[in-house]
Amino acid sequence: MKLTLRVWRQKNADADGAMSTYEVDGISADMSFLEMLDTLNEELILAGDDPVAFDHDCREGICGACSLVINGDAHGPERTTTCQLHMRSFRDGDTIDVEPWRAAAFPVVKDLVVDRSAFDRIIQAGGYITAPTGAAPEAHATPVPKPDADSAFEHAECIGCGACVAACPNGAAMLFTSAKINHLNVLPQGAPERETRVLDMVGQMDEEGFGGCTLTGECATACPKGIPLFSITAMNKEWLRATRRAGRR
Template identity: 70%
Template sequence: MTGSGDTSKDMDLKLRVWRQRGPKDDGAMVEYDVPAVSPDMSFLEMLDVLNERLTLEDDDPIAFDHDCREGICGACGVVINGIAHGPEVTTTCQLHMRSFTDGDVIDIEPWRSGSFPVVKDLVVDRGSLDRIIQAGGYISAPTGTAPDAHAVPVPKDDADAAFDAATCIGCGACVAACPNGSAMLFTAAKITHLGLLPQGQPERDSRVLDMVGQHDAEGFGGCSQIGECTAVCPKGISLSTISRLNVDLLGALRSTYAK
């Protein structure tokens, strides 16, 4: 493998990284100088390079979650200079160092939320999001029972809007960005995806009640329509999904009390 052809634009950076050994330990910001960073590196590759050095220096490498590194698995995500996923609206893995300039000081922190306990350094536990899905984020369709796929046509506009909501990658940036620590954008994206489809109608009321109930039980805050969530969402999930959730929730509560 060969080095970058043009190193003239390489940058010297100072990082201040949240280091926390384990869930019960106290954490602190620790400074690292990272010289000669190529602008073509991804943000995570910059951390890789630092970690290689830390390992050889008998220091503990910085733990961070990551996997696909192409913006779709939702594993990565840190707060960079106070913004979830950093200065570009994308996933942390798709952020490149050309978004920074020589001499920058970069603060790197984990998602901050009581419902996302820190596991180590920049790694948090987002199991609460899985539990919201478990509460009702599905359509009950036992394998093998499905009718022919063309049995129920779905208007294209509905299918497209359902897809837009379904592109949520579950990264948790919306929670990290929200002053209330709410996971309402995440929850609403699923309510919208499934609620727009004819297949999702039978469970529409129970879904919204159960998912919102679980959301609150996990300790996420309420939504007050601030919009920080959608501003950092790498997939551009719209705030209108939350309006839709509220409509569904009111409808479900009304029909529940009517019974």
């Protein structure tokens, strides 16, 4: 395949960015999108140019590091991570726009790399349990109803890639935050911090400058792990319960 790439290039956080156009040839339909970018970078390096900076790590769809807006869609045309997107989703001769996540709370560091440390700070605010660590406890010591276990697993699938924020017209982080709250709040192990967790994590999310949620649902549509939209309404319910019990309203 021969492709025309229009790629966002930006030297650093303070520089102005712009789209640059590149031609790549010899792209196999079996290559991943990141392997296609590797091919472009090999050519840029051989020509003595600065390669395109982009985030990646596992390349297996599990770490959440890869993060590209491809032709206007977070992670591109398939419901998967960028690293699991393959070039068979495109046609010979296509022009493809490649941009970083666009959100005020995710400033561009360089080219296609954005700073997602706001997510880390939301997790630090309450995405943990205070149960003592040590040897694995006897599994039957803390019974968990099957529906609660299934719900916890469903929310725990969030890999924190930030596609929900990138897809949201408001730049909201409600889907991410709700997944991280709900996966602990539905389990008995998460019960001791149930109220402080939701209050502190939502408070941190607001401090980080993410937009407000208007339930447009773009986040759930873009999520490569299928975190459902009702995760947000479940979090709102937890938040109302916590504020009432804390007498904060």
